[in-house]
Amino acid sequence: MGIEIERKFLVKDDSFKKDASEKHLYQQGYIEGPFMATVRVRIIEDTGYITIKSKSVNFTRYEYEYEIPLTDAQEMLTNLCGNKMEKYRHIVWFEGKRWEVDEFIGENKGLFVAELELKSEEEAFALPNWLGEEVTHDFRYRNSFISQNPFNTWE
């Protein structure tokens, strides 16, 4: 990261080509923020990640996650992310299944959400005693929604 000073000019003709030392094909596009995907910056303890998640289309959701330098993740959280949240993620094994239980903190204190990843929609699993209502399809429990609408402001 740094300050970028760049000057840009139109080009009169293609006579520059005879002096060019390199030529490379560039293909590029822009991820259109809230419409087609969300871009999440995350720090787990001391490790930074950036994640691109598409909205679900026909039950498929594209997700790409990359580890990035911690300082980059901290700067992006500070300078580029309007909405932030913090939580503790607990791992609880119950009858052979790995539950991720999120304990939200800060403005979302009091909210606990448990998630279970399955290999198929038919896969059976046992329900721990501490489990409450299913909210799989309730958009309010998406982290991106919570980050914009803290739990403590819900009616």
Added chain:
Amino acid sequence: MGIEIERKFLVKDDSFKKDASEKHLYQQGYIEGPFMATVRVRIIEDTGYITIKSKSVNFTRYEYEYEIPLTDAQEMLTNLCGNKMEKYRHIVWFEGKRWEVDEFIGENKGLFVAELELKSEEEAFALPNWLGEEVTHDFRYRNSFISQNPFNTWE
């Protein structure tokens, strides 16, 4: 990347904590697409990159670029990027300065733009013969604008 099947539940009480095997702090935020930053997917020849660029604030622009697998970049270009473009980038050295000259193709055929990166705003440089009008502050020559408004549709 893959299909994600996940079920989500509320949690009745914190009795799960006594059975938890791990606990980690997660801090996270969401980059708000068009408002605070653009997210660019780029393929240069056979290498993929993802770049997060903030808008300029007081002459400072945050930029973070990471190399990513080519197949990820191809999938993102196909599935997540509404607006795409292709160009050849030529490198031309002129009196000790490294010019990047972009030759746009496809719907932007006919457009050539030269860029020069400087270390300070006062740094002097010689002008090659093929250079045209300066467009440093003309937003239409930003690649993100061009990707949404192809050159061949300009009036």
